[in-house]
Amino acid sequence: MNIILLSEESGKRLWPLSNGVRSKQFLKLLKTQDGGYESMIQRTVKQIKKQYQDVKITVVTGRAQVSAVINQLGESVFVCDTPGKKGKFWQIGLAASYLADKRKTDPSETVIVCPADLFVEDEFFCVLEKLCQKSGEADEFPILTGVVPTYPSEKYGYLLPVKENQYIYRDRPDEKTALRYMDEGALWNSGVFGAKLEWFLKLSHKYWDFYDFEDLYNDFAKLPEISWEKQVLEGKETLQAVGVLGSWRKLGTWNTLTESMEDAFIGNVIMDQKCENIHVINELDMPVLCMGLSDVVVSVGPQGILISDKQNSSYIEPFVDQIDEKVMIAEKSWGSYRVLDVEEESMTIKVTLNPGHSMNYHSHERRDEVWNIIGGKGRIIVDGMEQPVCAGDVITMQAGCRHTIIAETELNVIEVQLGREINVEDKKKYELEI
């Protein structure tokens, strides 16, 4: 079984925890049985792998999130990165082409597409087998799956029954229309569907002429915008769909996300007994004290602080647009960094490298840097010279100097950057010549 897991680009609806480089599906907010926390994408992959041991999952995601996928899912999935934002249609198109060319998947095999931000019970994924089978037999067009709506949402797509197993698709109706659809027995489109790989390939070729994966990848910026829902689903006269029982949720807003949290809070949080139906997520070290609040979500992270009535939290986007989103924390393939202090001509960050990992060998043109090693052991290479480092060592690097740091144990570094124009673009990478 082949699964394309759609890891969509970061939205702003889970600000301040999601930012330009961290999407909601990577936030570790869901409790695991052993008391730890996992992200939506980790949960989904775990659920699927539990039922289908030899499933091949390909995560399709933006470039900025490849590190997060690797950190969270390791070798358990393949990763197909998209070199830009083109929406779901071309995410699927590129992933299909990746499966055909890079993974040498037989075009007659079935491929199932599944969003990474679902929150469903394990049972939900039983449907994948049926989907596989049906997609193999039937019409070329994908077989969709539908779930029974629980309220007249204006944000989902609806499958309206026309005859047995035959539906038409209607995207995001207004509330009144949604109510009517519910009366008529419509289902929500769950976002999980399957078709043969060749169908996906043919669909892409219909809208763009390309030779293979590399070709499509290189053309990515030029591809026309196509809406999967409006142009593919609504454009089809009747669709086949399979109903799935059980609860289904997309964790897209603070309101829906907190409904899926087992605990009232995560992190350093104190609440008085008058707090009712509140959820607090605190990613910082400092304490958060909540008193006498009701129906409120509080979210605290390096990017900022959100305090919102739960209902209102769905309307966050235009407010987040007003905020100058400088990335204050980021997960990288080698570890993570966090901005501690910003001055006009300096920036201080804390860098954590995972054992065995290293930064790229790189230089900056317009800033000097100082590494204060505060914990761990490793090696540095500065202008070709290698030397061991440990806590207490201080390394100063002038602009232009090539440098990297290699962690033997987990390595913590306070990096002080000095210069007039400090930005992430000022970085030149080099091959290490050793």
Add this chain to the structure above:
Amino acid sequence: MNIILLSEESGKRLWPLSNGVRSKQFLKLLKTQDGGYESMIQRTVKQIKKQYQDVKITVVTGRAQVSAVINQLGESVFVCDTPGKKGKFWQIGLAASYLADKRKTDPSETVIVCPADLFVEDEFFCVLEKLCQKSGEADEFPILTGVVPTYPSEKYGYLLPVKENQYIYRDRPDEKTALRYMDEGALWNSGVFGAKLEWFLKLSHKYWDFYDFEDLYNDFAKLPEISWEKQVLEGKETLQAVGVLGSWRKLGTWNTLTESMEDAFIGNVIMDQKCENIHVINELDMPVLCMGLSDVVVSVGPQGILISDKQNSSYIEPFVDQIDEKVMIAEKSWGSYRVLDVEEESMTIKVTLNPGHSMNYHSHERRDEVWNIIGGKGRIIVDGMEQPVCAGDVITMQAGCRHTIIAETELNVIEVQLGREINVEDKKKYELEI
């Protein structure tokens, strides 16, 4: 006119902005006419000086707050520090002794005592003149001032009229009793009162045998606990008081403080239009977004985050007691510092020195330090060797090494501390031998 301005030790009721070394009266939350912000103590001193140009104000305050007094009030006041916490009675006693011995004040002069955390209109202070005059003539016992209560508070003291200008004092009644007092025409004790200096001195001598200011200062830890309200005021059969018109407020809780704020927010804050009667104070750089909240106070600072229903915010103390209060930000006589990062065997702080100021010449036994100069110019002295420094310089200091830094312009430093037991007690001060 002599005024003793009582700057009481930090309470926890304005957490997280007040902490072990920063008291509420130093928080710059009150708007000035030119659009800036001032603290309660700055406002009070300004109001008094406006009406009484040659007033001599002595601020009596705990040692940890002397730097804040000097930074905020400069040369405009005298400072008498108390070497421990002994409550209002001995704060007044020590300040009286300071006036007599250090400032050579004539014992027959009138002294007015005034809390530093009042919030009153300018007109309120017109009463000081009358108070001065009356205190000079009458009974030795202080003349108090009373204001008309606006609600049956359980937190204030009441002056119950017995005959014209004669009152008895009752401290903190329950609400029912307070209501009865109000019916009987009682006033709130405003906390402002005056008597001759000799009376204050005599009172102190009644409870402790001492020779002069130095003597009392050195004995401070041994002094018996005496309640000004319970033992002095309630102990007196009848008191004289003068009524003062106009609004009077003690800014002791978030609830009362926010009532005195002109703006709904201070700092980097965004609110949606559904927010009603909320106040947000954000001392951090990161944005705070509030949506759909009513009757809430939000306070964000380096010590932590408070989000409370306004009513409930008065009951904050037991919750703050649960919080391990590591000082994350402090104002010093030479500038300020803020903790950026804490690890098991390291701490990173940002130090800002004001121009012309320097740290003490000092050493640490159990930690090494690195100074990363990120802005400004100055000089350092390390083990007796002096050298100029500017942005980009890095100075490493082993444990035991004596060091100081002197700012010529404002100097910003990222200080990385490394060691197994990092704490503020590990500090030895030296005289500079130059």
